[in-house]
Amino acid sequence: MLTYSVAEEFLKAIGEETRLKIISYLTRDSFCVCELVELLQMSQPSISQHLKRLRQVEIILEERRGKWVFYSLNKEHELYTFVLHLTSMLPPKTDKIQSLVVDGKRILCE
């Protein structure tokens, strides 16, 4: 059972356009920070700060692989299905991901 305070924290964490887009991307696959920078066309510090906010409510998980840190959705989270329900109502972000793949830039930082 959630508390009202925890629900507030969670909704504030996901209730921002950039963070909603990040979550939407992560429903498709896991991505490293530099890929999200490319997909969202925002500065790296800004993306890192948004990821931190999402990490704080534990809706995303991080995993370092060499130079890169990959982020994924936390499928064990109490509100994971709730998040999926929401993102299912939002425009899918598949097109931009496909562009990355086609351009051979699935990891494009270097």
Add this chain to the structure above:
Amino acid sequence: MLTYSVAEEFLKAIGEETRLKIISYLTRDSFCVCELVELLQMSQPSISQHLKRLRQVEIILEERRGKWVFYSLNKEHELYTFVLHLTSMLPPKTDKIQSLVVDGKRILCE
């Protein structure tokens, strides 16, 4: 289909402890402002401002009856079931409502 911007606005509107509690009360019944003031133990202007915020995203409806303005959940809202899903995970607010009824204060302003 929602837009990311509309989803952000909506989550910001419901993502606040007092507003979540208001919504939770409204899943049980409709209430006038003065009842919500009593239930939530907050100032009348503060409650009115929270109600305004919820009205702006149209998740609640208002209806004047004499001196009182009653608020209810908008069951036609695109995100109504989403909201019910969320409140179902939060502690129910039935006890406090029952106290009002027992005290014969279901409309206690005057």
Add this chain to the structure above:
DNA sequence: TGATTATATAAGCACTTGATTATATAATAA
């Protein structure tokens, strides 16, 4: 080792938020 790449963090700043106090508006009661 030093240079490069990837990511995180800190400081600064404009903007938003949520409370309070004061006041305006709307309906009813005397």
Add this chain to the structure above:
DNA sequence: TTATTATATAATCAAGTGCTTATATAATCA
């Protein structure tokens, strides 16, 4: 009509938000 009750709005202010720029940390490469 005037007084009272219910609700909405406005002004103020401290705290939070999200961006930018600058810098720190972490891993890899030459």
